[in-house]
Amino acid sequence: MKNVLLVIPPGVKPQIGLQRALDRASETGAKLVALVILDPNETVRIASRLDSAFLGERVGDRVIKALEREQSVRAEDLLAEITADAGASGVEIIPLIESGDTTDVCERVIRQHDIGYAVLLAERRSWLTRLLSRSSTVNIPAFEGCEIQVIEETGNEENDPDSDEI
Amino acid sequence: MAANRNFVVDTRPLWIILLQSGRQPALLLTGIAIYLAIRFLITPEGLDPTGHRALAVFAICVFYWAFDVLPLMITSILAIVLLPMTDVLPAKEAYSLFGNEAVFFILGAFILAAAMMKSGLSSRLALLILGRFGHDPIALLRGIFLLNATMSFFMSEHAVAAMTFPIIVEIIAALHLPPERVNYGKSLVLAMAWGSTIGGVATLLGGARAPLALGILRELTGDTFSFAEWAALNIPLTILLSCVAWILLRTYFRTGEMDITKAEQAVQQRLREIGRMTLQERLIAIIMFATVAAWILLGEQFGLAGVALTAVVVLFALRVVQWRDVEGYVNWGLILMYGGAISLGSALHRSGAATWLADQTIAHWATGPVTVILFIAAAAVLLTEVMSNSAAVAILMPLSIAVASEFDVNARLMAPLVAVPAGLSFMLPIGTPANAMAFSSGYLRIRDLAIPGLILNVAGLLIFNLMIWFYWPLLGLTP
Numbered sequence: 001m002k003n004v005l006l007v008i009p010p011g012v013k014p015q016i017g018l019q020r021a022l023d024r025a026s027e028t029g030a031k032l033v034a035l036v037i038l039d040p041n042e043t044v045r046i047a048s049r050l051d052s053a054f055l056g057e058r059v060g061d062r063v064i065k066a067l068e069r070e071q072s073v074r075a076e077d078l079l080a081e082i083t084a085d086a087g088a089s090g091v092e093i094i095p096l097i098e099s100g101d102t103t104d105v106c107e108r109v110i111r112q113h114d115i116g117y118a119v120l121l122a123e124r125r126s127w128l129t130r131l132l133s134r135s136s137t138v139n140i141p142a143f144e145g146c147e148i149q150v151i152e153e154t155g156n157e158e159n160d161p162d163s164d165e166i
Numbered sequence: 167m168a169a170n171r172n173f174v175v176d177t178r179p180l181w182i183i184l185l186q187s188g189r190q191p192a193l194l195l196t197g198i199a200i201y202l203a204i205r206f207l208i209t210p211e212g213l214d215p216t217g218h219r220a221l222a223v224f225a226i227c228v229f230y231w232a233f234d235v236l237p238l239m240i241t242s243i244l245a246i247v248l249l250p251m252t253d254v255l256p257a258k259e260a261y262s263l264f265g266n267e268a269v270f271f272i273l274g275a276f277i278l279a280a281a282m283m284k285s286g287l288s289s290r291l292a293l294l295i296l297g298r299f300g301h302d303p304i305a306l307l308r309g310i311f312l313l314n315a316t317m318s319f320f321m322s323e324h325a326v327a328a329m330t331f332p333i334i335v336e337i338i339a340a341l342h343l344p345p346e347r348v349n350y351g352k353s354l355v356l357a358m359a360w361g362s363t364i365g366g367v368a369t370l371l372g373g374a375r376a377p378l379a380l381g382i383l384r385e386l387t388g389d390t391f392s393f394a395e396w397a398a399l400n401i402p403l404t405i406l407l408s409c410v411a412w413i414l415l416r417t418y419f420r421t422g423e424m425d426i427t428k429a430e431q432a433v434q435q436r437l438r439e440i441g442r443m444t445l446q447e448r449l450i451a452i453i454m455f456a457t458v459a460a461w462i463l464l465g466e467q468f469g470l471a472g473v474a475l476t477a478v479v480v481l482f483a484l485r486v487v488q489w490r491d492v493e494g495y496v497n498w499g500l501i502l503m504y505g506g507a508i509s510l511g512s513a514l515h516r517s518g519a520a521t522w523l524a525d526q527t528i529a530h531w532a533t534g535p536v537t538v539i540l541f542i543a544a545a546a547v548l549l550t551e552v553m554s555n556s557a558a559v560a561i562l563m564p565l566s567i568a569v570a571s572e573f574d575v576n577a578r579l580m581a582p583l584v585a586v587p588a589g590l591s592f593m594l595p596i597g598t599p600a601n602a603m604a605f606s607s608g609y610l611r612i613r614d615l616a617i618p619g620l621i622l623n624v625a626g627l628l629i630f631n632l633m634i635w636f637y638w639p640l641l642g643l644t645p
Contacts, residue, residue, distance in 0.1 A: 010608060042606050049602040051497060052238055052554050053324035054276065054374065058494035059283065066332035067606055073339045074608060 002116025003031045017151040021119045025091045036075040038099040193235045201226040217519035219252040231557035239499035242506020264505030267471040268381025272374045274474025279321035280495030281487040287447040314361030323366025327600035340432035349419035351609040359604040360411045367589040368404040375559045379585035382511040382563040393461035410625045507560035514564040524568035546587035558588040590626040593619030
């Protein structure tokens with residue numbers, strides 16, 4: 001029996017995608033692998049901003065360490081919530097936090113955990129966010145026997161009635 | 167799904183994706199093309215050949231600064247290389263401008279800030295203030311805002327934000343605030359960013375842009391401001407803008423009742439960890455206090471750089487700081503950036519390119535002193551949102567001084583007129599490192615920065631203009 005993967009980028013609170021993944025895992029009796037991928041580029045961007053403020057390496061290191069700690073605490077909190085939801089649905093869960101290139105991490109996890117169905121969450125962003133922010137392109141290689149579904153979720157705009165949809 | 171196809175998830179508009187894929191080399195070549203195009207055009211009327219060449223150097227530098235094509239300091243080096251090569255300035259003069267007093271003042275101020283950070287004095291002060299005042303959610307928020315604002319009076323606002331950011335992240339982690347639905351997390355990180363940005367315009371220590379503006383002013387007109395004069399001009403603006411920012415924080419990001427006991431415990435725990443104040447911290451505190459007093463009382467007599475560098479010598483003489491500590495906390499690119507910017511400003515001024523360019527731009531659109539002042543301040547605010555505030559000052563100062571003489575505006579006014587609004591960046595993550603840090607915390611969406619940031623920018627511009635016309639004349643600085 002193949003397992004179900006839920007890939008969660010930072011800042012995205014899964015709802016529809018989580019439900020979809022839980023339903024699938026529950027139907028097939030599979031395990032749910034919940035994967036939060038931390039973005040190492042975020043820390044690189046901050047370091048480059050501090051460079052332009054002429055602050056030394058040690059200052060940048062402190063900020064980056066704090067940022068990494070914060071990202072990891074948030075990921076742990078999120079996975080704890082998902083674990084509780086999965087428990088309530090009677091689904092066995094494998095929570096994972098990884099840092100690195102989304103493509104590489106997904107490839108590895110799909111192989112290691114024998115994934116048959118993957119739900120990939122993409123952040124739903126307002127027109128203003130899309131205009132002003134940068135985001136990275138994510139290339140997920142397709143795998144024989146692994147169905148991939150992309151679901152748009154809100155980021156921090158959860159429960160925000162006037163958020164713009166794509 | 168076919169086995170060999172890639173699944174691409176990118177919600178950006180296509181034109182942005184296409185633009186970004188070949189951005190860097192394309193921008194590098196565009197800058198060179200702009201330089202060559204200006205350089206080999208027929209010299210415009212009213213501009214002599216030297217001015218024409220200076221204009222081409224200025225154009226490529228502005229382009230590279232604006233689009234971050236090269237690191238800021240490398241663009242400055244490019245200016246220093248091109249100015250003698252194109253016969254705009256003799257090599258001896260171009261390189262000698264690295265020795266400008268403003269550059270050494272900035273250097274001294276950064277080394278003092280490095281000593282405060284290295285010894286842990288700055289973190290201790292921050293924790294003491296938060297521990298003393300942060301007993302309820304509003305008091306904690308106010309504490310973070312005021313802490314960042316007041317510390318930015320004494321050290322670079324960027325250093326203050328970098329120093330307080332880990333503490334704030336720790337507080338948020340202790341509170342276990344989920345990023346979504348909770349405005350308190352947003353308020354805390356914005357209090358850090360806005361506090362340091364607003365406090366950073368109050369004195370000459372808040373950022374390097376004010377000393378840079380003074381360096382260019384002195385180089386081009388021989389005039390300057392004392393430490394006390396600058397603070398007296400700008401502290402009321404800081405106070406008023408802080409009030410606006412506080413109202414905005416409380417109304418735009420409404421927060422309900424919340425138990426912050428865990429945050430208090432985290433602060434107390436950190437205070438226990440750092441232990442009692444060391445002799446090194448005490449000495450640095452005394453030296454810092456004495457240096458600020460000397461800047462106020464003796465700055466005009468001995469020069470701001472003289473006082474700053476004396477303090478640095480004392481730090482080393484008392485062995486409270488070591489050279490390798492300083493190296494870790496100060497990025498030496500700052501000397502190149504500011505030396506290059508002053509050289510470029512001087513070249514534009516001497517060659518007449520600044521006057522010509524001011525005629526074609528600001529003077530062309532402005533109708534009198536009121537519009538000149540409004541236009542320059544607005545241009546500084548806009549530029550600083552999209553590029554380094556030092557680059558914004560380097561671009562605007564020579565033009566502003568040229569336009570001042572055209573419209574019979576006091577040239578001395580141009581230093582605060584450019585440097586202060588160039589510090590007011592609230593809207594975008596790229597505006598300042600403090601905004602970038604706040605945004606990277608994951609609590610903010612772009613519009614949490616952009617909309618209240620726009621309100622703060624407009625309020626800042628309005629209050630700043632009121633200061634120029636109604637408050638600064640009381641201190642003898644008339645437009």
